[in-house]
Amino acid sequence: MAKNTSAPNSAAKPKKKDLAQAVINFLNQNRDKQFNYKQIAAALNINSQEGRQVLIKVLDKLRDEDILLETSRGRYRSNNRGLILEGIFERRSNGKNSFLPDDDGNPVFVSERNSKHAMNGDRVRVQLLAKRKRADTEGVVLEVLERAKTRFVGTLEVQKHFAFLVMDSKILANDIFIPKEDLNGAQNGDKVIVEIVEWPEKANNPVGKVIDVLGKPGDNTTEMHAILAQYDLPYKYPEQVEKFAETISEAIPAEEFGKREDFREVFTLTIDPADAKDFDDALSVRKLSPSTWEIGVHIADVSHYVKPGDIIDQEAENRATSIYLVDRTVPMLPERLSNLICSLRPHEEKLCYSVIFEMNENAEVLKHRIVHTIIKSDVRMTYEDAQAIIETGKGDYSTELLKLNDLAKILRERRFANGAINFDRYEVKFNLDENGKPLGVYFKEAKDSNKLIEEFMLLANRTVAETIGRVPKGKHAKTFVYRVHDVPDPEKLDDLNTFILRFGHKIKTSGTKVEIAKSINSLLDRVKGRPEENLIETIAVRSMTKAIYSTKNVGHYGLAFDYYTHFTSPIRRYPDLIVHRLLDRYLIEHGSSVDQAKTEEECKHCSKMEQVAANAERDSVKYKQVEFMSDKVGKVYDAVISGVTEWGIYAEINENKCEGMIPIRELDDDFYELDEKNYRLVGRRSKREYRLGQLITIQVVKANLERRQLDFRLA
Template sequence: MAKKKEKKAGKRMTKKQLAEKLVDFFQAKPDEILTLKYIFSELRLTTHPLKMLCIDILSELQLDDYIVEVDKGKYRLNRRGKELVGTFHRKSNGKNSFTPEDGGESIFIAERNSAHAMNNDKVRIAFYAKRKSRDAEGEVIEIIERANDTFVGTLEVTKGYAFLVTENRTLANDIFIPKEKLKGGKTGDKAIVKVVEWPDKAKNPIGQVIDILGKAGDNTTEMHAILAEFGLPYVYPKAVETAAEKIPAEISQEDIANREDFRKVTTFTIDPKDAKDFDDALSIRPLKDGLWEVGVHIADVTHYVKEGGIIDREAEKRATSVYLVDRTIPMLPERLSNFICSLRPDEEKLTYSVIFDITEKGEVKKSRVVHTVIKSDRRFTYEEAQDVIETGKGDYNEEILALDKIAKALREKRFNSGAINFDRYEVKFDIDENGKPLGVFFKVSKDANKLIEEFMLLANRTVAEKIGKVPKNKKAKVLPYRIHDLPDPEKLDNLAQFIARFGYKIRTSGTKTDVSKSINHLLDDIQGKKEENLIETVSIRAMQKARYSTFNIGHYGLAFEYYTHFTSPIRRFPDMMVHRLVSKYLEGGRSVSETKYEALCEHSSEMEQIAANAERASVKYKQVEFMMDKIGQTYDGVISGVTEWGLYVELNENKCEGMIPVRDLDDDYYEFDEKNYCLRGRRKNRTYSLGDAITIKVARANLEKKQLDFALVD
């Protein structure tokens, strides 16, 4: 019976189907010579038409250089295709790919040809000869360097062995763990597991437990799991903390003697109410009518952290503090970040400062970068400083109002020069002592925030100019800059097309300032409109990412020709590098190695991106946790993302984001239109576009996957 069926199926085989079968057949036997007779028999090509069709396809595959005829009627896969080195990308759906390191299009790697390479491994592949109208394919022949061999997941322990069940989108199979490699882990524990081997014939990789994070679902466990997932540290090394404990907090007379003394000048900090690491303070005193001396004082971290020491090496590795929803993972040990270096009120502190003689119109008459000693008179929260700005009353009201006036003038100048005004709110959670989210609120940037921002920007820019701005025939000394490239022209065109449907326009050509001014004009026009958040999101996507580099190209978003990071050395390693180099250069020191510092800049940019991704994951986790008890409830939202697998919807009330899977849009067959950010029904032509208002019901909340699923309410 079965044989008859096979014949029937054979008769109905199209040329395309048979070609695919032949390709798979040759790939499954890459080193064998296959005779015609063997091919007919294995593929059960029993009828004359099928055999003729097969010979026809074989000659086409030969013409395409896909196979070679080694002898009359004997064929072999063409393995003369070149070998390439690059990065392997594993997908849990088996659609693995390879990106050559010298660029070029990505190459499909079937699971059977992956040699169990892991995601982001550096591999060498044999490139199969490309066939017309088919994707390029290859086979991993060597794993040169493992990218990541640790995974985070939940343990499932049975009598003789265990598995780590991961939510990792790159791993299709759970990790097998022998009983003796469990490190005491039990079912339901979150653990970090290292893959030690993946035997050729084995379906699952074999691993061993590196660390048990705690019970799945426990808040600290989950936050540590997010950090571990991104390869970020979740505990502070004991040896580094011990080194920090040995640093004396007292300031010696010798320390003070070599510094400008600002202890008697009115000085204060303005920070978020929950901040402990105050790394900047402002001092102000009148010089003469309309002219003020303003000091931007930054914690002198590098006075305490010696280059190349154990604390410095740890800071370099981390490169940044990480801010999750409910905690900060500091770059420096807490003794330094919250105590010795923190510019706390009524305590003498060592600082590195930029001092300005500046008019009320924001014109800088003079500036200098000097080591100082300060004593902060008051610690303001943003809310307290805002209250002084709004009422004109309160502590140091005259000083705060003067700073506010100067900051507003600086801000106006910046926008007139073409700086881009992305003024976004942040979503924050009210969290109880167990980390459970009780509610959502939005953090909006007000005048007090903008006051601090303007003076930090001015200090960063001034420091960059002091080192970078040199006479035409001189070469500037090496410094890490904060750079931001022009928007991608193609993305700008897409943005212009997208906003046109809402009736807006932007310039996509002309001078830098023309383009940025038209983007600002757009951002002003959408203020308070229902499409505001959406257009702002799409506009941000059109921008490049800011990063660190020793090659200065200026900062497009801020409209500065020279810009660096100097003002946050407690939480950013680039600022520590800048402090050291500026001190060295102002004392007449020689320029440092460009190669060394460019590598440090690349590392810092990469760690900044990873930290941002971890922060987003923690917000996502809290959003899902917050919505857990709201299954079945209905909300109004807006389509915030469109992909081929579904619609992302952001809820108006609490800004939580979830997805309507495309499979649940079952009234039609929907196709993804990438250019117009929409899904379009093939038969009824109904479209779901980015920015559309939509009503949803909360369908599922999966904490493990940090995923909310919504269902459409008609």
């Protein structure tokens, strides 16, 4: 990046007008790149703190005037967009709709009258309107290019000649009008799925028809199905796919025994949650010499049963993942495959795809091989069973289990020494009665038995990715599916560091990846057990990028691996099934590389569906939390502020982790303004502040099951 020779003198305080022109010139010279303010300051030779402060004000002004674009928080580039853009429409029930252009530029406000009935998530073409002074950029929708969603969930209100759908989510400002002949047998008060069939130009309400009746509001199954339907996720398995699964034989073909390595006589075990039925991984242990061990990571060979393009494969590809709601699993594969034929059940011969490691006492891999196998698991343990043996050193198969645990601990220590980040999160779980009603809340934390399985799965995933991805210099790796996690945005790390300084902590924001990761780990260790632990861990997680699937390998920052994939869960994740097929193609058939563009599209679909499933899972937890709190209205609890927004503060109750909101109208002692950068609301007159992580006492005001929302007030 060349220095800008027309930059203002760094010693003097730069004039805003000169600096603005210098910024415009610099960004125009680098039209296809984006920069944060530090990079712009360096390019313009601005070294003083005072000069940087002026630069920040200039950048804000140029952004507000649309002369430059802020592509993400704190990153800028030249605004060379035209007047007509394509992108995604975001609808809000309060009429504050916005358009997110494909060029990553600033969001554009679209008023209701200019929306052309575009719905949330629709792909649209927009024309920008002439900008008025000190006003947001506005646009008008010219055309809806692609509908994101046409089906909505809600409660039916039937009147004499027609009906309306009152929606659970407040994405549409208007209810959906349903003619009487399109009710599909639904009754007043039913929870239903409605499809929008048209939205006439001059009509206020879209017109729809009932396509499925879910049941009565408040019924557990109705509500779980409603959550799935809200995200366009399936809540039942297509009959024809189930029937096809019934035709698949459990019997292992005789020719498979000759093709595979036989591990039926080698001690093998599975360790899974107590309520699991889909066992897709097993570990075998065999002593080879006084100082070497053979450890087998055996994964259900789903690709033997599910062939590319068959009816089960099409359904699995569409779903891309199993979904784990509070009270049920919505499987990616039909249950005959996921819980019976492919599941590595004890004392049954099963086909596997395996990574076999020869390891020494220091958990160093001396050699490995990736092979098709046949196994026969000796024992099925729950995590609790395995944990009891690890803690006491006693029990059946304790020798093998303790050896696996010793090796896993060394692998884990080595991973953290190499710069892996240690985010140990807990899961909120519920004790439910037979009707799905929550009786209690508990927290599930990862113990040694969980970590043991995790380490060997990580090792297998990394080894598979390296086998395909690491090629001799000058050669190109074949197209593959990687699980990637990019390095954190430097700007976000700077924000994190600024924020934690108030608690007396700091992290490295520059240096090698390992140095930065070790610094974050050190921070997480220091805050353990301190009042600010939850807050700092939350902000640290937010400063990280999201892990996704991609054919473009950038490594996995959080795990500190240069190569990583998902190979170990093909029963519940479609990317793992793709990986199994690619291994067959490259290692066994010695086939050519698959089409990268097509595989990248698969990766994007799987990443998207993973996020959608996570949102549905979160909503099911939220529903159960609200249901659990519904008989506790009026009670007072200690809580911690878990979110700060312009419409109020979110608080999480300490004893059960149930989260609710204190609306801004409840904070009526002052006018509170949002300080986004410092995660706080500040009273304009009193300067009283409510900040993320602050301990407060709340009273439960309302539990709204329909909106899955708890309302609190300050006690």
